[in-house]
Amino acid sequence: MHTELSPEFAGTADGEAAQAILRKCVHCGFCTATCPTYQLLGDELDGPRGRIYLMKAFLEGEPATRETQLHLDRCLTCRNCESTCPSGVPYGELVDIGRRLVDERVERPPLERATRWLLKEGLTSPLFAPAMAMGQVVRPLLPAVLKAKVPERVAADPRGTPTRSHARRMLMLAGCVQPAMSPNINAATARVLDAAGIEVVTPSGAGCCGAIRAHLGDQDGGLADMRRNIDAWWPLVEGGAVEAIVMNASGCGVTVKEYGHHLAGDPAYADKAARISALTRDLSELLPMLVPVLKPKLAAAAQAGQLALHPPCTLQHGQQLKGGLEAGLRDLGFTVSLPEDSHLCCGSAGTYSVLQPALSQQLRERKLAHLSALKPDTIVSANIGCITHLQAGCATPVRHWVEVVDAALGEG
Template sequence: MQTHLAPEYAGTPDGEAAEAILRQCVHCGFCTATCPTYQLLGDELDGPRGRIYLMKQLLEGGAVTRATQQHLDRCLTCRNCESTCPSGVQYGRLVDIGRRLVEDKVERPRGERTVRWLLREGLTSAAFGPALKLGMAVRPVLPASLQRKLPEPPPPQAHHWPNRPHARKVLMLLGCVQPAMMPNINSATARVLDAAGIQTLVADDAGCCGAIREHLNDHAGALADMRRNIDAWWPLVEGLTAAGQVEAIVVNASGCGVAVKDYGHALQGDADYAEKAARISSLARDISELLPDIVPALQQALTMRRTRLEADTAEPVPLAWHPPCTLQHGLKLRGGVEQHLLALGFVLTPPCDSHLCCGSAGTYSVLQPELSLQLRDRKLKALDAVEGEAIVSANIGCIQHLQSGSARPVRHWIEVLDDALRAAS
């Protein structure tokens, strides 16, 4: 797609990056077939190709309106279009640039600005945990719309962290929301890795990965989050502490994993952090990427259990599997969780529309509730056709969103594996 940048964008980092991405697009429209918002709304401007035209118009100096902003807001950034695109258009990066530039030209209504500020500052704040506990305490008297956003109280084992030392060590990103909303995901990850002979370390000063601020158009704040995390992790990455050197930075929320693996790109223009950021990105691993290495040790533990219980012929446990967009389209990790959990006695079956977004998409479920709930209900209808005692996923946002409308429990797959290992111990 030929683009002639307006003078205000010519020669700027955002302008040059956007132009390079736009030139890859050949207008084919394959992306519209897999865009969730286009499927719901049927409007070309609510699909990737239409949004690309809007961003091209912006970059060439054309009119930018409140409608332009709304069409970009309605994008889930699920990146399904990237998986579909035969030309390799990096739509996710393009829409982040487009939103930032539109934000500079179109003033939002006061109510929207307030909600976005509260999300940006509240979800990443240390006060989020206490506020959530208060909300959970009064959950029964809250309106249904707020009850949907609050998780059930965590299980008793949620805070049990293994303390055995191991020669192999990894860092883990706890995240900003997850420790308060679903702490068992983090502790279950540490327990599973402990069973495989890997010690999990945490840097106390690390926090939000930066994705929340980035997707709410606070680019400077997102970069500050990234730099803070790099500073917190660097002593363990370099082996400068008594704990020694870590071999990887493990992330168990695929949405955060996409962000951390992008640190090298995001900070490539920062002379003080570019090299460190690239190193951090190279060490980042979604927890599923460790499965090929740890499955043999976990198989041994689970085989011991089957021997003791004389249940070698037990049928595999069926689970309904929701692969998050950030896992399959952002991280490009497909099939690994299903393959390796099958070796551990679980059959994960995806629904017929497994490539489509569930509507969570970070803060999207708050900012676009009507579209988000339509996508959630469509996803749950598809999952209802899949056998399984529970629904499992790999991202806290998807888990919380689906649980708000599901009769079955919705969990992270690492929690199910942790339960099996605890039963074997």
């Protein structure tokens, strides 16, 4: 796609990066077929190709408008279009640039500004955990719209977190919202890896991966989160004390795997960030190594019943990890099925379910209809956002897949 940057953007880092991406697009339109918002709304400007045209026009000198902002806001950043694109256009990077530049020029209404500030500061705050605990206490009294965002409190597994030491060690990011919303996911991860002879280390200095602030337009805040995590992990990484950094939330995993890209221009962190990204693995990527060790200990796998898997967009499109999770679970003895639209987003998409509730709910209803058609005993996924979002709309238990493996180990 031919582009001519306006003088305002020519020679700038964002302008040059966006132009390089735009020039890869051949405007074939294959991406529209797999775009969830285009399927719902049928508007070219609510699909990847249309949004690319909007960003191109803006970068070439047309003024940004509130309408431009709204069409970019409606994008889930699911990156399904990246999986479909024959030209390999990194659309997710482009839409992040476009949103940031448009937001600098188009003022949002006061309520929107306040909501977005509360999300980026509240979800990443140390106060989130006590606030969530309080919300769970009063959950029966909350209005439906708030109740959907506050998962029921789940009793901690009495087995707790393993304390044994192993020669093999891996770092794990606890995350910002996951410890408060579903604390058993991290404990289950540690127990499963412990059963395979791997010790999990969770440095206290690490926090949010940076995705929340970055996707809400706070690039500086997102980069600060990334640097803080690198600082927390680096002593163990530099000394070779850990062999990998394991992520059990695919949304965090895709972000940490891109630290090297995000911090490439920072001379103090570029090399460290690249090393961190190279060491990062989604938990499902460990399954080929875990299966031979765990399978003899999983006599209770068949008792888990029928599992319906929702592969998160951040796993299959962001990290391009497709098929490995369900294959690994089947190798462990679980019965796993995928729904008809397994490639499409469930509507969670980080903060999207708060900022675009109507579209998010439509996508959830469609996803749950396909998952329910499989008549599962349990729905499993690999990201806390998807799990919480889906559970709010159905009675079938929705769990992280590692919790199911952990439960089978406990019963075996």
